[in-house]
Amino acid sequence: MQVKTISEQLFFSTVRIDTVAANGSSGSGTGFFFGHKFGGDKQALFVVTNKHVVTGMREGRFSFLKQKDGQPTLGDGFNLHIGQQDWQSMWFGHPDQDVDIAICPLVPLLEFVKQHHGTDLFFRAVETSMIPTQQQLAELDAVEPVTFIGYPNGIWDSKNLLPVARRGTTASPMEVDFEGTPRFLIDASVFGGSSGSPVFILNQGSFATKDGGLAIGSRFYFVGVIAAVFFRTHLNQIIPVPIPTQVQPMAQQQEMIDLGIVFKAGTVVETIDAFLKAHNVDTTAPQVAADLAPQA
Numbered sequence: 001m002q003v004k005t006i007s008e009q010l011f012f013s014t015v016r017i018d019t020v021a022a023n024g025s026s027g028s029g030t031g032f033f034f035g036h037k038f039g040g041d042k043q044a045l046f047v048v049t050n051k052h053v054v055t056g057m058r059e060g061r062f063s064f065l066k067q068k069d070g071q072p073t074l075g076d077g078f079n080l081h082i083g084q085q086d087w088q089s090m091w092f093g094h095p096d097q098d099v100d101i102a103i104c105p106l107v108p109l110l111e112f113v114k115q116h117h118g119t120d121l122f123f124r125a126v127e128t129s130m131i132p133t134q135q136q137l138a139e140l141d142a143v144e145p146v147t148f149i150g151y152p153n154g155i156w157d158s159k160n161l162l163p164v165a166r167r168g169t170t171a172s173p174m175e176v177d178f179e180g181t182p183r184f185l186i187d188a189s190v191f192g193g194s195s196g197s198p199v200f201i202l203n204q205g206s207f208a209t210k211d212g213g214l215a216i217g218s219r220f221y222f223v224g225v226i227a228a229v230f231f232r233t234h235l236n237q238i239i240p241v242p243i244p245t246q247v248q249p250m251a252q253q254q255e256m257i258d259l260g261i262v263f264k265a266g267t268v269v270e271t272i273d274a275f276l277k278a279h280n281v282d283t284t285a286p287q288v289a290a291d292l293a294p295q296a
Helices: 007-011 085-091 106-117 133-137 266-278
Strands: 014-021 027-038 042-049 057-067 073-082 102-105 146-148 165-172 183-187 196-203 206-208 212-214 219-232 238-242 257-262
Touching: 007 196, 027 146, 027 266, 042 106, 042 206, 042 266, 057 085, 073 085, 085 219, 102 106, 102 266, 146 219, 183 219, 219 266
Parallel strands: none
Antiparallel strands: 014 027, 014 057, 027 042, 042 102, 057 073, 146 165, 146 196, 165 183, 183 257, 196 219, 206 212, 219 238, 219 257
8 A cells, every 4th residue: 555645644643552451441542643843853753642541551552553665564563562560651641630632752662663673663643733823723614524533442454454534523613612621522423442533624625715615725734632522321411521442331321422522733732842841851952752751
C-alpha cells in the first residue's frame, strides 16, 4: 500500500492501546501520534490518548506497524508490552483534572524498539500546524462533517493491523466551548475503544463555505480528541460518561445516544507545554524529548 493521500495517511496516525486493569480485566483504546513543533525547527513527538484509557492500569501494550524502505508492512506488527512500574510513570496528564488528555514521549519507545529489536516502526504524526487558527475556526460552520480514526469496541483489521475510520457531524459549534469547557459535541456512533481517537475536518475536492458558497479544493484540520459519550439511564436521564475501555455487558435500561464529547485540539498542546515545563526542557536545545520517559 502506497501512503500518499491524506486519507491514506490517517490510517497510520493511530496506535492500538491494550491495557490490563488492577482487577485483571482487559480493555482497549486509541492513541495517536502527535508532533509538536516549537522554537523554529524543533519537534517533540508524543503518543496522545485519554487519561481514563491509561490511568490506574496494571500494564499496557502498544500495537505498532513495522516499515520497510519507508513503507508500512501491512500485517507485520510489533507489540510493545510495558509493565506496571513504567506504564504508570510514562504518562503525563493535562494539569486540569477535568481535561481527559494524557501523553507519553514517543522517541524513547522508537529508540528502544530500534536498539533492542532492530526494528523500525511506521507512523504518520498529526502536527500542531494542522490545528485550525482562530480565523480558520471562525470560517467553519456550526455543523461540519468530521472524520475520526480508531478501534471502536476493539474492532480493527487484525490481518493488516489497521484501524477503522468513522464519520459524523459536529453537534455543537466548534468555535464555542460546550458548557464553558474546551469541548464540543459530535453526532456520531462512538463506542468503547474510540477513547483517544483523533477527530478531523477532512474535505476533499470541494467544501461548502459558511456564506453558502462552494470552494474548490481540499481542507484538512485536526480539531480534537474523543473522550466521552452521552448515556440515557434507566431513569431516563442523559449523562456524560467516559467511553468504556472494557468490553462488558451493558444494562438494558442504559444506552448510548450517539453524542460524543470531544476535547478541543488545543488541550493537546496545553498538555505538551505543561509536560515540557514540568521536565524543565530547554526548548532552544537541539535535542528535545529524547530522554524524558523510562525505557520500556
